[in-house]
Amino acid sequence: MTSNSQFIPLCSIDTVAEGAIGMGYLPDGRRVAVYLVEGNVYATDDRCTHGNSSLTEDGCLEGHIVECGMHLGTFDVRTGKAVGPPCTQALRTYPVEIRDGQVMLSDASLVADLKV
Amino acid sequence: MSKLLSADHQSVVIVGAGLAGFNLASALVQRGYAGELTLVGDEPWQPYDRPPLSKQFQLDGDESQLWLLPELPPKVKQLRQRKAMAIDPQRQELRLDDGSTLPWDRLVLATGTRPLRLAQLDARPRVLTLRTLGDARAIRETLKFVASLLVIGGGPIGLELAASAAELGRQSIVVEKSMRLMSRSAPAAMADILLEYHRSRGIAIYLGRTVVALDEGTQEAVLDDGQRVPAGLVVVGIGVRANDELAADAGIACDDGVFVDGWCRTSAPGVFAVGDVTRQRNPLTGRFERIETWANAQGQAQALAAIWCNPDEARAYEAVPWFWSDQGSARLQCAGAITGEQQAWRVDAAGGRVLVHWSAGLVTGVATLNATRDFGPLKKLIVPRATITPEQFSAPEANIRALVQQALAA
Ligand SMILES: Cc1cc2nc3c(=O)[nH]c(=O)nc-3n(C[C@H](O)[C@H](O)[C@H](O)COP(=O)(O)OP(=O)(O)OC[C@H]3O[C@@H](n4cnc5c(N)ncnc54)[C@H](O)[C@@H]3O)c2cc1C
Ligand code: FES
Numbered sequence: 001m002t003s004n005s006q007f008i009p010l011c012s013i014d015t016v017a018e019g020a021i022g023m024g025y026l027p028d029g030r031r032v033a034v035y036l037v038e039g040n041v042y043a044t045d046d047r048c049t050h051g052n053s054s055l056t057e058d059g060c061l062e063g064h065i066v067e068c069g070m071h072l073g074t075f076d077v078r079t080g081k082a083v084g085p086p087c088t089q090a091l092r093t094y095p096v097e098i099r100d101g102q103v104m105l106s107d108a109s110l111v112a113d114l115k116v
Numbered sequence: 117m118s119k120l121l122s123a124d125h126q127s128v129v130i131v132g133a134g135l136a137g138f139n140l141a142s143a144l145v146q147r148g149y150a151g152e153l154t155l156v157g158d159e160p161w162q163p164y165d166r167p168p169l170s171k172q173f174q175l176d177g178d179e180s181q182l183w184l185l186p187e188l189p190p191k192v193k194q195l196r197q198r199k200a201m202a203i204d205p206q207r208q209e210l211r212l213d214d215g216s217t218l219p220w221d222r223l224v225l226a227t228g229t230r231p232l233r234l235a236q237l238d239a240r241p242r243v244l245t246l247r248t249l250g251d252a253r254a255i256r257e258t259l260k261f262v263a264s265l266l267v268i269g270g271g272p273i274g275l276e277l278a279a280s281a282a283e284l285g286r287q288s289i290v291v292e293k294s295m296r297l298m299s300r301s302a303p304a305a306m307a308d309i310l311l312e313y314h315r316s317r318g319i320a321i322y323l324g325r326t327v328v329a330l331d332e333g334t335q336e337a338v339l340d341d342g343q344r345v346p347a348g349l350v351v352v353g354i355g356v357r358a359n360d361e362l363a364a365d366a367g368i369a370c371d372d373g374v375f376v377d378g379w380c381r382t383s384a385p386g387v388f389a390v391g392d393v394t395r396q397r398n399p400l401t402g403r404f405e406r407i408e409t410w411a412n413a414q415g416q417a418q419a420l421a422a423i424w425c426n427p428d429e430a431r432a433y434e435a436v437p438w439f440w441s442d443q444g445s446a447r448l449q450c451a452g453a454i455t456g457e458q459q460a461w462r463v464d465a466a467g468g469r470v471l472v473h474w475s476a477g478l479v480t481g482v483a484t485l486n487a488t489r490d491f492g493p494l495k496k497l498i499v500p501r502a503t504i505t506p507e508q509f510s511a512p513e514a515n516i517r518a519l520v521q522q523a524l525a526a
Binding site (some may be wrong): 058060086 | 165185186231410411414440442448488491492493495519
């Protein structure tokens with residue numbers, strides 16, 4: 001089992017309303033987008049793979065699909081897969097879980113990776 | 117499997133390997149079309165995306181970012197640098213420039229458009245147009261050794277290029293014949309804001325003026341009122357003409373664009389058309405128009421693939437026209453009609469602008485400048501008969517997303 005210290009808190013779950021897009025930061029300063037859909041929490045890179053646009057600032061979530069505000073490309077937040085044009089490249093996703101009211105990055109190896 | 121395309125010995129030939137042709141080929145493969153598929157293109161490169169050519173590509177020259185992805189599988193026969201010369205609708209054959217012919221059961225014209233030129237400036241050195249990767253390379257190379265760029269025409273591509281050149285430290289000048297920018301594609305009120313924006317960033321914009329001569333000695337252009345402006349490189353961006361000659365010569369109905377219905381059918385049986393080359397009914401104006409946008413080339417191609425492969429679920433294509441134009445740091449987005457009986461503005465906290473048009477109480481047009489957050493949600497109001505009122509939209513405390521959701525749910 002992994003100990004609590006290997007989890008990285010991204011944001012408080014209170015800041016992520018159902019259907020809205022929350023924001024967290026990785027230790028290296030990169031921003032991630034956090035989504036709460038039907039009680040499940042997901043996280044992806046914040047920057048759209050098609051261009052220079054922030055999903056937390058300008059994206060729009062409908063069900064599991066996040067739409068980028070700039071050219072209206074879409075991704076499935078569960079897998080990161082690009083599902084609507086002009087996006088073709090997948091978004092990176094991060095394994096997350098809710099612990100003590102915090103959205104935590106929950107993959108031990110990834111956590112170790114990012115801490116370096 | 118598909119009803120229409122499941123028959124044996126089907127062969128589809130697509131002419132034009134731009135966005136629409138590429139997308140149609142990929143969508144057919146994705147939907148399980150198993151017959152023969154040939155994509156004939158007259159350009160030497162693998163299919164690529166045009167929007168970056170006036171923007172990011174001018175800044176970084178990175179060609180690896182241009183290719184349309186994912187690449188087509190080998191079962192799609194791609195002929196490059198091969199121009200289609202004539203259609204024989206009776207024999208169902210397409211003649212190519214090497215003298216060979218391709219038989220087809222269905223032929224799709226995806227031949228796009230080409231830039232209009234100015235007769236008085238033609239054949240001058242350093243007078244270019246922008247449509248292809250070759251054009252974009254030539255502009256980028258020339259910009260390296262000239263001090264100024266003069267763009268003739270204040271449309272989206274010209275303004276994008278002028279903004280890119282300004283970012284590269286070149287003096288950028290735009291000369292536009294009409295009294296406003298983007299007269300065909302953006303609302304007048306938004307064009308005024310855009311004008312201020314570009315001027316505030318040092319781009320010189322002359323409205324209501326034309327270029328009458330070039331002085332090669334001083335590298336200046338002479339305007340119709342006698343003013344002289346720098347013109348190290350001149351790019352003419354005054355609009356396009358449809359590549360519809362193949363269709364016209366075959367007796368297919370055209371008028372600077374190939375007429376198609378919502379099923380992408382031309383007037384000749386078995387011949388279809390998609391993308392910029394088409395003249396289709398604009399669901400908002402009711403008129404037959406050329407809709408020269410990325411979203412249309414993509415959407416129309418997807419729609420045709422669906423119509424062929426899944427005819428039971430297929431619907432006529434009548435998407436709301438929309439486009440984006442990223443001009444320097446100005447992100448312009450427009451959907452639907454550019455005029456209406458009523459209009460209202462919002463300015464968001466960061467200075468972004470949102471303009472909405474109504475006709476007969478319904479939202480018919482949305483335009484945003486640096487307000488990408490509200491564009492997608494508002495655009496959703498254009499098709500359904502759901503609406504919000506100008507008062508709701510303009511209320512200072514209004515939450516646009518919540519309003520749209522309520523309207524759509526009602
Ligand atoms: C510089 C630039 C920037 C743009 N930026 C934006 C933007 O920001 N937003 C937006 O919405 N839209 C933008 N567009 C428009 C968008 O790129 C077009 O709507 C889209 O490319 C249309 O696709 P198409 O396949 O119909 O035509 P095209 O992309 O023009 O493809 C047609 C192809 O057919 C080939 N062809 C023609 N005749 C023949 C023949 N006889 N035989 C063989 N091949 C033939 C042509 O050479 C070409 O390769 C931009 C366009 C340009 C040029
Ligand atoms: S930047 Fe996200 S769709 Fe283009």
